[in-house]
Amino acid sequence: MAQDTDHLGRPIVAVTGLGVLTSLGEGQAANWAALTAGTSGIRRISRFPIAGLRTTIAGTVDFVAVDDPSGPALSERLAERVIAEAIAEARIGADGDFPGPLFLALPPIELEWTQRSMLAAAAGANETIGYPDLLRAAAAGDRGAVYERFLFGSVGERLADRFGTKGSPIATSTACASGGTSIQLGVEAIRRGETDVALCVGTDASVNPESLIRFSLLSALSTRNDPPAAASRPFSKDRDGFIMSEGAGALVLESLAHARARGATILGLIEGCGEAADGFHRTRSSPDGKPIVACMRRALEDAGIGPDSVDYVNAHGTSTPENDKMEWVGLTTVFGDRAGRIPVSSNKSMIGHTLTAAGAIEAIFTLLTIRNGLLPPTINYETPDPAIPIDCVPNTARPGTVRHAISNSFGFGGQNVCLVLGAAPQD
Amino acid sequence: MARDSDPSAEPEPADPRAAADRTIARQALITGVGLVSCLGEGLDAHWEGLDGFAATGPVVDTTSFPPFPVHPITALEFDRQIPKRGDQRQMEAWQRIGTYAAGVALEAAGIKGNADLLGRMDMIVAAGGGERDYAVDAAILAGLPKADDPGAFLNEHLLSDLRPTLFLAQLSNLLAGNISIVHGVVGSSRTFMGEESSGADAVRIACARIAAGQGDLFLVGGSYNAQRPDTLLHYAMGGKLWKGAPTPVWARQDAGGGMTLGSMGCFLVIESRSHAAARGATPLAHVAAIATDRCRRRPGEAAAVADRQLATLAGQYDAARTAVISGASGVADPTTEERAVLERLGLPVRATGSAIGHGMEPSFLANLAIAAGAVARGRLFAPLELAEAAMEGPLAQALVTGWGHWRGESIALVAAA
DSSP: OOOSBOTTSOBOEEEEEEEEEETTEESHHHHHHHHHTTOOOOEEOOSSOOTTOSOOEEBOOOSOOOSSOOHHHHHHHHHHHHHHHHHHHHTOSBTTBOSSOEEEEOOOOOOOHHHHHHHHHHHTOOSOOOHHHHHHHHTTOOOHHHHHHTSTTHHHHHHHHHHOOOSSOEEEOBTBTHHHHHHHHHHHHHHTTSOSEEEEEEEEOOOSHHHHHHHHHTTOBOOOOSSGGGSOOTTBTTOOOBOBBOEEEEEEEEEHHHHHHTTOOOOEEEEEEEEEEOOSOSSSOOTTOHHHHHHHHHHHHHHTOOGGGOOEEEOOOOSOHHHHHHHHHHHHHHHGGGGGTSBEEOTHHHHOBOGGGHHHHHHHHHHHHHHHTEEOOBOSOOSBOTTOOOBOOBSSOEEOOOSEEEEEEEETTTEEEEEEEEOOOOO | OGGGOOGGGSOOOSSHHHHHHHHHHTOEEEEEEEEEETTEESHHHHHHHHHTHHHHOOOOBOSSSTTOOBBOOOOOOGGGTOOOHHHHHTSOHHHHHHHHHHHHHHHHTTOTTOHHHHHTOEEEEEOOOOOOOHHHHHHHHHHGGGOSSHHHHHHHHHHHHSOTTHHHHHOTTHHHHHHHHHHOOOSEEEEEESHHHHHHHHHHHHHHHHHHTSOSEEEEEEEEOOOOHHHHHHHHHTTOBOOSSOOOTTGGGGGTOOBOBBOEEEEEEEEEHHHHHHTTOOOOEEEEEEEEEOOOOOTTHHHHHHHHHHHHHTTSSOGGGEEEEEOOOOOHHHHHHHHHHHHHHTOOEEETHHHHOBOSTTHHHHHHHHHHHHHHHTOOOOOSSTTSOOOOSOOOEEEEEEEOSSSOEEEEEEEEO
16 A cells, blocks of 8 residues: 655645536536536626626526525535535535534625615615715614624634534635635645644635626626637637636545545545745736746645646636736746646636636546546637647547646735645555 | 645654754744734834823724724834835725735844745735725715616726726735735735634644744734724624723623724734744744634633633643733623633733724734733733733733634733743
């Protein structure tokens, strides 16, 4: 039997449970089938009026209902469902008694227009209304449910209540790298010997008018509204922005020794994590790509493998002109001549950009890629960008043996995370 | 990665003394503090403000957000830490306060401008979200009820009236982003959210990573702007805010309790003893222990969590020379429960919220800094209200409590460096 510690003598971190929910559907099976069939989950927004918007499409999750709809309410519900799937697969702990901590990638939370309008109506002001009026209305103090719902801590606390995770739940935001950060936090805790098991989750249900418009005002979104399924086109010459999307992913991480001792099925390994911050600009990455390169190199070093051992890259691949170009610059620096020969695909071509959840969802898809020996395609690849001579597994899934893969996540605000994922040991 | 290599990987030293030496080398020391609040800037200003609090009374604004008092941030010369006006314009107040405090901490630790150290410094920020554009919100709220098509009205006004850069001033992770840009802290950057617990967990994870060799040099902190109607109304909806004349934390409990929010920023440079020694840094204090936990807050549950935490600390401090710096928010149930726990403990207590207000994400960090400052001075400041007992003798250690006003129970033990 292979050993339980890695090249630095640290506990090897195994994955024993996965749960995923995206605009393509719920569960690993539905998502994997759609993803490898090249199906798009991007559609016209029906959740709110789209009159006057530049972008009218998104990868919304419309098939999960919540009472009193809001971003945090749906984020919590999506997280609940993927956690339940992951824990069921891992067969770990008793119901409501998960034997480890929760690391949750969560979008920032603030009151939405529904709640603001409710207070404005309660204030009874007519022609003009301002925050003093809202404050007066709020001072009655009889809206405890709204207060609690919009605390930054309440999604994690309620998940901890429901699943009985141990200790203070960590809710993390590193923008579009958050999902990767939640996994890295879990890996570190297991390597420290602080816990044998960790629950790492990313969730995002941020498609509301104001969030969409904020991204739109930064010129980050695609405006290729027709047909919606053709809008997300990573690495194509005519890519014009990302698609806001929703979804969630959950991973049960476990020290390999612990998983083996209890006879758990090992789905794959988290072999390494790397991160680097970028001090160049609030929304743009350093023109030299140094932080992107640094986080990939640190992840490989952490995993104890060289770039030649990487068989597949699950790209950040947002479909923005800037990201895809910079990611290619980073890949050519790290992989040299091999860059154009390594298959690199972007799940975002089908599910859009699930933002806070992306790092977790795409790590799950990468593990499924390794397990199934099938590379999901980059769809809508019709017009190659001559500046990016990449093998993006164009349009159709392709069989391939993958022992080690990397999954990239780069965030607004300069927070970058790269994970190295590996096949389960052959025992 | 090499910088992240885990010393637990090394063979356990056969010699017990060598093992003890390694534990000491991996102790987490505070080597730089950037603290700003209504009491001013720096540890000296805070010690003096707290020690003289009985005489001077609170620094508080009772007129801007009636009926709620708030503790305003002291006047800061932002140019000193954020030299580019363009950077300042890209931030809202909470980010400016935090980026300023981070700069002060880096300066105090002798790291500011040291590209080599900043390039491998790990950052953990505890953050909420940023300010809204109050005029845009007001105009939309006034127009929505009269609009023929409210959805189209909302879309049109958000698209035409929101400043594109406002988003970046609001995003939780952009306090850390601004610190990377302004101060060049780029080893790594993580942001934790979740009110009070996020600040305590940021410190806990930094200390745990240092102890395990998963990092040597950390910048940990957060900031809070209390002078904001949008957050005040959020806590007001939950009935959590104290109304009317400013009143100290324990005394508020006679009239139903409630919290008074305070603007503050606090960043700490925390590093391993061996790293601090190798670069000749002067440590201020040692974070000897830190624990965070949670419960559902049914009656007695938070006290049980705290009792368990205190039990693990028993024997680690000298009761005759230890005091408690309490982060009690003033909200009735948790404050009453914490007070009972502390009365059983029997140590002198100071609830700093009476003087600096309750600062959410950075509140635990600020109290850790105040505790470190007092321990370094060897004295506890004077009581802040009648319920607090004087401490005449020397102060060698301090317990810092951080109970969230809704959830989360944290504690740290600060000792001389």
